[in-house]
Amino acid sequence: MKKQRIKAVALSTVITAGAVFAGSSFADQSLEAVLAVGQSKVADAQKSQVRINKLQDETSDLIAKFKQVSKTIEGLRVYNAQLDKQLASQREIMARLEESTSQVTVIQRQIQPLVLEMLDAIEQFVQLDAPYRKEDRLERIANVRSLIDSADVTIAEKFRQVLEIYSIESEYARKVDTYETTLNVGGQDLQVNVVAIGRIALMYQTMDGSLAGVWDTKAKQWVELDSGEYKNAIRNAVRIAQKKAQNDIMLLPIAAPEAAK
Numbered sequence: 001m002k003k004q005r006i007k008a009v010a011l012s013t014v015i016t017a018g019a020v021f022a023g024s025s026f027a028d029q030s031l032e033a034v035l036a037v038g039q040s041k042v043a044d045a046q047k048s049q050v051r052i053n054k055l056q057d058e059t060s061d062l063i064a065k066f067k068q069v070s071k072t073i074e075g076l077r078v079y080n081a082q083l084d085k086q087l088a089s090q091r092e093i094m095a096r097l098e099e100s101t102s103q104v105t106v107i108q109r110q111i112q113p114l115v116l117e118m119l120d121a122i123e124q125f126v127q128l129d130a131p132y133r134k135e136d137r138l139e140r141i142a143n144v145r146s147l148i149d150s151a152d153v154t155i156a157e158k159f160r161q162v163l164e165i166y167s168i169e170s171e172y173a174r175k176v177d178t179y180e181t182t183l184n185v186g187g188q189d190l191q192v193n194v195v196a197i198g199r200i201a202l203m204y205q206t207m208d209g210s211l212a213g214v215w216d217t218k219a220k221q222w223v224e225l226d227s228g229e230y231k232n233a234i235r236n237a238v239r240i241a242q243k244k245a246q247n248d249i250m251l252l253p254i255a256a257p258e259a260a261k
Contacts (some may be wrong), residue, residue, distance in 0.1 A: 005055065108155050112148075115155070118162050119145055126254070130202045130215045132172065133179065140165055175200045178241035185211065185222065195237045199254055203236045214253045225253055 119141060126137045144161045147153045178195040182203055187193075190211065192204040202215040204222070210235050212225045233252055239245035 094109075109114065111155050111159055115158050115162050116148065118166070119148075122165055125169070130196075130199070130217060132177075132196050132202050137169070140168070172196070176237070176241045178238045185213065185224070193238050195234060195241055197252065198235065203230075203234050203237070203253065205231070205238070209235060 014213070050165055071210045123138070123141050126134065126141065144165060147158055147161070176195070176197055178193055179191065181194055182189050182193075183192050184190075185204075190206050192206050192211075194202065194204045196202050203212065203225075204214075205212045212230050213222045214225055215221075230251070230253060234250065236245060238251065240247055
């Protein structure tokens with residue numbers, strides 16, 4: 001009886017120990033499962049954080065690009081507004097040009113007779129004026145007149161050349177000039193220096209200084225002067241015109257102005 005009781009106790013102890021060992025093994029398995037789940041969640045969390053970081057970077061890039069595009073769009077708006085103003089101004093200019101173009105034919109018809117009248121007037125003036133560089137002046141007028149009927153020269157260029165003639169003629173009144181030429185004096189052709197003091201006086205002196213004369217505007221002819229009285233003065237005027245002497249006071253045969261009638 002006692003042996004059976006001892007066997008029962010021993011069996012009970014073995015069963016209890018087996019249960020304990022079995023429970024310990026089960027607990028280890030549960031812990032490992034929990035740790036595995038935790039590690040899986042940590043890995044998932046890390047992956048999620050990586051995705052979040054990537055999304056944040058992409059979002060920051062998109063925001064920066066958006067701001068840049070917004071600035072570009074604003075700049076384009078300002079630029080387009082400026083272009084609109086320029087286009088409006090150009091349309092106005094084009095409208096004026098079209099209006100002017102429509103009047104070109106009328107203007108050409110009016111300028112052509114004006115050019116001819118101006119040439120006739122300046123040629124008549126040169127013919128009646130003192131014989132200062134007369135051949136050169138008439139040749140200049142003839143050259144421009146030869147262009148009047150030319151289709152290769154615009155009416156604007158013809159008008160410009162006529163104005164240039166008037167400008168040159170006007171300049172003669174403000175300069176002291178001299179040149180060599182041949183004059184018929186007393187039936188003889190003499191080589192002389194002609195000196196012009198604006199349009200105030202036109203004089204000549206032979207190369208040897210023996211003869212001198214002045215243009216008489218009223219009589220429309222050369223008048224001989226006392227070479228002794230004006231010899232040095234006219235020679236000095238020639239030197240001044242040639243830039244060989246400084247400007248100085250000169251005693252010259254200048255006709256007194258007449259009272260207007």
